[in-house]
Amino acid sequence: MQDKTNLMLETERLIIRDFREEDWRDAHEYDSDPEVVKYQPFGPNTEEETKAHISRAIARQEESPRTFYDFAIVRKSDNKLIGECSINITNAGNKEAMLGYLLNRKDWNQGYITEAARKIIAFGFEQLGLHRIIASCDPANTGSYRVMEKSGMQREGYLREERMFKGVWRDFLLYSILEKEWQNLKNALPEKEDKENDGGREVEYLEKNQNDLDIIRPLWDKLNAHHITVSKYFKDTRAVTTFDMRKKQLMEKSYQGALRIDLARDAVTKEYIGYCVTSVDPEKQGEIESIYVEKDYRLSGIGDSLMTRALAWLETVTVKKTILGVAEGNEGVFAFYRRHNFYPRVTVLMHRPELGAKTEQ
């Protein structure tokens, strides 16, 4: 349980703390801004409404047990209150809470919300002992769901006409992150993010063809290791597949059709940190053969950029359709592919009587 007066979180550029009455002036700047409250059920606020909102947040600090955490986000450099970030218990029994946030428009596109959101998520799992954190937003509110994605959340649903406000029935995207997923991510997620794109590290993109496949060898080996780890039933077959075997397959495809490699490279170290291999066959079917981004560089839009480039190339060669395969055990990537409009079509099953009845379903 957190003592209200001590409740303070800190990130590289921000202080995240409980509200005080005098915060209303700075909060009013964004609560009265139509652009900021466009997708909110309230606002643009009058001064009275903002003061009431702050008072309510302060009153709820006293609740025992506390279920409502609406925090002020203060920029360290000038001590200005630039926004707010909340985590509110939606279901105590199931240890679930919902994340929310608002930011002054002047401070958009600098990664502040992602920085605050990641800290609040950590707070929720570590201090509040939560199991699941959710967030929702209007499907048109790209800025909002990009924050959720960069914080490691996955899209779970699309709720139709769930709420009516400002005269219109609203749809909501539903995102969530589980405690065990966050445990895996927290070491990979950098705490700060200078820009909205590419996590503050400068990344360059290049295109190559099949003659430079060896460039991706070390990255492909890591991807294969990942597939082995997550696979339930095919660890053995994956373990004997080598890059040379895969390269041979891809070379053959390139002779019959075309092959392209999109590469992402750290602009400073010049190290290759991500790739996407795309093929086209003689029947003009495109395939995303393999895509991977180094752990430290994830959740910054690099995978999205590689995919966007690959799909743009496929358009220029006018493919009839494009497919990709997701390995058994790796189904966590479906949300990424869905963002690029890939939908599951068929599931291929392989007969393996040697595994027998001893495997559970």
Next chain:
Amino acid sequence: MPNNKSLVLETERLILREFREEDWRDVQEYRSDPAVVKYLPFEPATEEETKTLITKIIGFQKAQPRMVYNFALIDKKDDKVIGSCSLELSIDGDKQGEIGYVLNRNNWNQGLMTECARKVISFGFGQLGMHRIFGGCDPANTASYRVMEKLGMQKEGHLREHEFRKGAWRDILLYSILEHEWKKNNQYIS
């Protein structure tokens, strides 16, 4: 808002009415059945637990404003309570609520659940003025989501580890139907 005493709905094979204390015997038959409660958040019930539940349901009938409508499903053939179908209005939602249902195993695979849920959804949209009705079930509970699909409900999401039930974290499939969708394909009860 319907008068509680007159709250009775009818389908081809069922009567849907408010629960009464004496229903506990029939209800206990299915609430104590492991196959029936497999995906429900409780173990097979004892008589005491079922009696307590019936009392609670009757309490809901009197609430002002009323938030829970729990219909006893009566098989017209033998006048027996073979299950229940409920609508629970959301406290913080806008004219939305959740549908739930349970049926005695002897009456499975006859389309009875679909038949009664259809009536209850019409009641929700037509009489209660709801805008959105949603339902959830375990992803392994095929029978349950088949009912929702047959009713024309749309799958909106797969909520991961949303609920802790019977010693493990469980996923939920979320389905919903909107009033304007329902109106196109169904008649309202008068």
